[in-house]
Amino acid sequence: MSDEDLYDTQHIDFLEEMWGEGFLSPGGMEEVARVLEGVDVKGKHVMDIGCGSGAIAVILVRDRGAAHVTGIDVEDPVCTAARARAEAAGLTNKIGIVKVVPGPFPFEEGTFDVVFSKDSILHIPDKTAMAADAFRVLKPGGQFAASDWLISHDAEPSQEMADYIKSEALDFAMASPKSYAKAMEDAGFVDIELVNRNRWYAKVAAQEHAELTGPNRARWEERHGKDFIAHQIGTWEKLVGVLKKGEHCPHHIRGRKPS
Secondary structure, eight states: OOOOSSSSSHHHHHHHHHHOTTTTTHHHHHHHHHTTTTOOOTOOOEEEETTTTHHHHHHHHTTTSSEEEEEEESSSHHHHHHHHHHHHTTOTEEEEEOOOOSSSSOOOTTEEEEEEEEEEEGOSSSHHHHHHHHHHHHHHHHHHEEOOOBBOOOOOOOHHHHHHHHHHHHHOOOOOOHHHHHHHHHOEEEEEEEOOOOOHHHHHHHHHHHHHSSSSSSEEEEEEEHHHHHHHHHHHHHHHHHHHSSSBEEEEEEEEEEO
């Protein structure tokens, strides 16, 4: 594992316990289904940006009939976990996991029918370049469907938001809905749709915080360590605050490459 890996095995184990086996972001299978509303992946070749530990790649093939999923991520621990999950599901012939370096996607123009991502593009600072490259690797008529963590404005983050981001200790690069939509438009996408999921995740995050601080806290500490859980509780307190004020506003983003 590289010293630069942000999602080490401890964090993977904790997040999967919080959000479901194979999931490193909230909502599980139900939220994946919402992201893909109106997007048919059956028989399609899908790129999964930031595939994490692989649960979604398995779902796309096993449950939604994708012909092939190419999952990409930048860190060894999650790629290793994703490959193991694909192997355990008997789907290595339909799921490929590729470790990439930050930058343009290493695929030819018009490779994919669908570009998908679940709460991972927040690690990509340049949304304009990302959208243009997603457009490039899509086939004509191909669709982009993602969820991402956004900030509600284009100004500097509030002190509360800055404190939350610092507590996460991750390379968050949140864009506003307005700038995200412009990046999609500039790339050439049509039928662009952004759906604000703040109200949903504000409720879910409050429940997660209650789980960590409530009667089950001792069990979380036993499994993950008191110091680790104390830090997570502090992070969730800040998360709940910026969600409540609306500055942190997860969105679903969809668009289509013209035929």
